[in-house]
Amino acid sequence: MTLFDGIYPFYLQQRKVAVLDVSTIIVIVVFLTFTCSFLLIIPGIRGRARLYWTLRVLLSLLVGVVIVAVQFTGDWETGWVTANTSYKSFSHAMVNADIGLHVGLAGVNITLMDPVAPWVPVHLVNETIDYNEYFAWNFDADYDHSYNEGLERGLPSPILYVAEKFTTHSPCNMHRQYRISGHYASATLWVAFCTWLISNMLFSMPVLVYGGYMLLVTGAFMIFSLLSFSTVRNSSMLHYLLGLLCFVAGITVVVLHYFNLDLLKTFFDLRDDKAEECQEMTEVYVNTHCVNKGLCLSEPPKLNPNSI
Template sequence: MTLFDGVYPFYPQQRKSFVFDVSTIIVIIVFLTLACSFLVIIPGIRGRARLYWLIRVLLSLVIGVVIVAVQYTGDWESGWVKANTSYKSFSHALVNADIGLHIGLAGVNVTLVGNPVNQVNETISYNEHFAWSFDADYDLSYSEGLEKGLPSPILYVAEKFTTQSPCGVHNQYRISGHYASATLWVAFCTWLISNILFSMPALVYGGYMVLVTGAFMIFSLLSFSTVRNSPMCAIHFGPASLHTGYGGSFWLTLAVGLLCFVIGVTVVALHFFNLDLLKTFFDLHVDEAEECQEMTEVYINPQFMNNALSPPQPSTLSPKSI
């Protein structure tokens, strides 16, 4: 195969990384910008409240960025296998390669990396994304891959998830991913509400909303896990088989969901057992002291206090009045 202006004539360049794509990077940059903006203004906060603000804001941003970013990652379920397999259709040439399958909420990525990368006079390093979201046609993406002449291992794995495949897992993955994504967006909304409530005196309601955020994140994991109960077709490459398991995005969502439960339970427990410590952490004691001081200055008249404290003077009558 020859190059034309640095591009292979049949096999396109990598379109989407199975972990980080453009959407994920944009989400991370937005939250990093918010974090950097806060770090710029944090020197203006005095005393121990600076540390409390730093912990609260960074924890909140971590939860928010995970809720949004995992919806665009492609490693909710992933697996690798090393095998000797045919590289092209109607060819007896075999290549030694690592074949990876990475399943996200909106599609699958099939990766093919040669060992070594340069074999049969070609560079074997491919990654193809096949979307199954409601605004994308998976079968159309698969047909386009056939027309491009993608390597046989990629087409073999991608064919297992088509609507016409005997495996019958296309609808299960597509629907479970759709509901998992919708549940995560609800968790994002409750996360926003919890941040608003934490800026108010009723801190316990913010703790309740953090618990709701964690619950919806767990619900998204349960929604995605339902597809694991359906039988999965075996993907064989000679004696080797490709098996998948929960990926990094799944475990990261689980960890942040449990973190939300810990934060919510802690806030609710402190509200009932040590409210002063909770208000100190959220820097509410200073506001209350200033409010009391302002009320004293506005509503207490010093002249009235002097008249009230001075003893009454006896009245005397002049001789003329007698």
């Protein structure tokens, strides 16, 4: 990429994929590995327990991957517009480009690209319009510092215009709203991930109702994270559905625990075999000769003292 008179800008771009970045891909690959490993061992489970194990494990992995993946996605709030705007400061060049905004829990992605063919250079400004700039506001990053670096690097005016709305000194006050709500949403999601792990451990124990309680807590924290971010804008409906799914599953486990414990234990493959519950009766051999003489088996025979 060239900057004006063929001068190459010697700086590192803060590029981050707007929707799926490396962190999200790693999370998906890890959970897919767990899923494939389970599918390899599922043929060794016999009977209806195979179906029950498949439903339990796949639903649990689905909840886990969503809780972790949404931490790194940038589609909590999205928007885009096609505009004919000035390209850079101190230049009269005008471009027709798509301007996109992707808000995540830890920062924002601002994209600028040619709406027709982003891979074809625009001869008006002598460079390819294909920008994807990431501005972070997590605890170890300073958003205003990233914005000032963008000013020094000479980023296009549309990107700087949108990024300026999220600075701390902007009258729009969007930085405080999105940053605080993003921090609370991220914290509650990590708590939901911890309770999800605890619920999976409790479901492997005989007392299944505690796993149901933890699943209710997981759904509650997922809903809390969405409500925290929804104070600014609406968030993903998929996350809402999975939070409600955890609520429904948790309530179902608790209800079955009190009304149909055998069905619940069967679904979790923890039902004891009735044959094993019954204690085996030891065989008692009775001497018929003693019975005919009226001797009691529980009492020793009485001796005649005159016979001694």
